[in-house]
Amino acid sequence: MSSPNTPYVIGHGTDVHRFDTARPCRLACLEWPGEAGLAGHSDGDAAAHAACDALLSAAGLGDLGSNYGTDRPEWAGASGAALLAETARRVRDAGWAVGNVSVQVVGNRPRLGARRAEAEDAMAAAVGAPVRLSATTTDGLGFTGRGEGLAATAVALLYQP
Ligand SMILES: Nc1ccn([C@@H]2O[C@H](COP(=O)(O)O)[C@@H](O)[C@H]2O)c(=O)n1
Numbered sequence: 001m002s003s004p005n006t007p008y009v010i011g012h013g014t015d016v017h018r019f020d021t022a023r024p025c026r027l028a029c030l031e032w033p034g035e036a037g038l039a040g041h042s043d044g045d046a047a048a049h050a051a052c053d054a055l056l057s058a059a060g061l062g063d064l065g066s067n068y069g070t071d072r073p074e075w076a077g078a079s080g081a082a083l084l085a086e087t088a089r090r091v092r093d094a095g096w097a098v099g100n101v102s103v104q105v106v107g108n109r110p111r112l113g114a115r116r117a118e119a120e121d122a123m124a125a126a127v128g129a130p131v132r133l134s135a136t137t138t139d140g141l142g143f144t145g146r147g148e149g150l151a152a153t154a155v156a157l158l159y160q161p
């Protein structure tokens with residue numbers, strides 16, 4: 001089916017990046033001085049990337065790789081905010097409005113709680129719709145528990161304007 005016949009659609013996204021201590025930390029569209037950076041072709045902002053995948057999936061527009069693949073040099077080093085803003089533009093061009101996006105970061109650090117409102121505002125400014133952010137550790141288990149990298153998941157709601 002090429003397009004759904006409901007006024008609402010949802011999408012979800014997941015992203016993982018390993019830490020690279022030689023890079024600055026960019027997460028949830030903010031800089032995190034003193035925290036380990038994330039490896040990637042772009043700035044490694046797993047929270048922004050998960051939100052992009054959720055938005056693209058909901059709109060039936062593929063995913064990060066099919067929109068901004070590593071074979072496209074123009075996206076090398078791109079910020080999470082730039083990818084999110086371009087993704088929201090593509091979703092709106094496809095005829096959808098963004099209701100909201102909910103993102104969860106999974107990992108030990110950075111601790112997001114103290115800057116939650118700032119990060120939500122930065123991500124919402126890029127998307128042009130409300131973004132909510134939560135975080136959790138994995139109780140020391142797995143690659144996030146060992147501090148090897150960060151994961152993020154996201155859900156997006158789109159509606160027909
Ligand atoms: N990177 C993180 C991880 C967690 N938090 C906050 O800590 C709370 C407790 O985490 P648990 O994994 O023990 O459930 C969590 O609910 C977050 O509020 C954080 O800010 N940043």
Ligand SMILES: C[C@@]1(CO)OP(=O)(O)OP(=O)(O)OC[C@H]1O
Nearest residue numbers: 040041042064065068069070075
């Ligand atoms: C964003 C892109 C493109 O710059 O590169 P990365 O920063 O490596 O991020 P990833 O989450 O692996 O997604 C796909 C890529 O297309």
